[in-house]
Amino acid sequence: MGSMMGAHSPFPSPYHDHARCVDRALSEAAEICFQSGERMTANRKAVYLQVLSSHKAQNAADIAVGLARNGKRSVSPMMVYRALDFLVEQGLIHKISSLNAYIGCAEPMTARAHCFLICTVCGVVTDYHDEAVVQQLTKHIRAIGFKPKSPVVEVPGICPFCQDSEC
């Protein structure tokens, strides 16, 4: 593992304390729902937890299967899609359109600019938010007369951990 892989790497290490990821996300989510006046119902929370359960992007079917495994009955596709729509609306998760799949937002409270690094080996999707990079991009775009809304940047590639594993 290279020295670049210290505590501040945006990539989730296979050995990181994932329970903390989830706890943090949940408390931020509660705050966001409180502010927006929306309700984090049982269904929505179940879907949210399922999305958060892994750093890999999950599609609607994956989520339905995951919920069913955790004892939920009657996980209709509709229920999953509705919850996903809600969570996207609240900024709690992101849709990776090149995969038709979803991942949890790393920093729902603060992050504005998103760039998704998709490891084609292990499947992990990193929500890399570097304002500088995206602002650079939008600056160029604005300069040629286009008025951009939030850009969608999805980059397939190989993450540091999979490079080290020499897969």
Next chain:
Amino acid sequence: MGSMMGAHSPFPSPYHDHARCVDRALSEAAEICFQSGERMTANRKAVYLQVLSSHKAQNAADIAVGLARNGKRSVSPMMVYRALDFLVEQGLIHKISSLNAYIGCAEPMTARAHCFLICTVCGVVTDYHDEAVVQQLTKHIRAIGFKPKSPVVEVPGICPFCQDSEC
């Protein structure tokens, strides 16, 4: 219309000579197929022309309808998808994954880095290829240990012409 909208704007003006766009694309396509040893068959060409017929992104259904209007019989979805796959493989068209739709590649011979500017008002999708911008992006990504393949950048927003129209 601001002065920025001169001859070198990447945005296709509503008044531009579209026949020239198409002619140029066709001759580049012929060259590319010659080099790759693949055949530009009647079906493929028909689909290609349909994609090129507009600067708006078209999905498979749009294309099928367009072909049917132009006298083609038996435009099954299969035939459309197969042609689209071929054209994407040859780099003649691009898939806009956030729209599930396709547009013609502006410079199939030369362009490597693509950034798609999607006007949410008029529906035109511009294939903006600015190596500098994308290289800037990949440089940052490489710096944090990720080994990127070609990034997918899709930016919704409002194009200069629609801004002028004050829609």
Next chain:
DNA sequence: ACCACGATGTTATAGTGTTTCAAGAAGCAT
């Protein structure tokens, strides 16, 4: 002319997402 290979036509099937409507639960005012 014959063969081999790729392209096409056709049908079936899987995957992805939306619409619709009825029923249920939560919040709010009286």
Next chain:
DNA sequence: ATGCTTCTTGAAACACTATAACATCGTGGT
């Protein structure tokens, strides 16, 4: 607490997007 309103849920059907499988046809090479 009651009733009203609104949002959420459940369920079925539908529409869209994409792929698989296989027989047939055409083209190009020998």
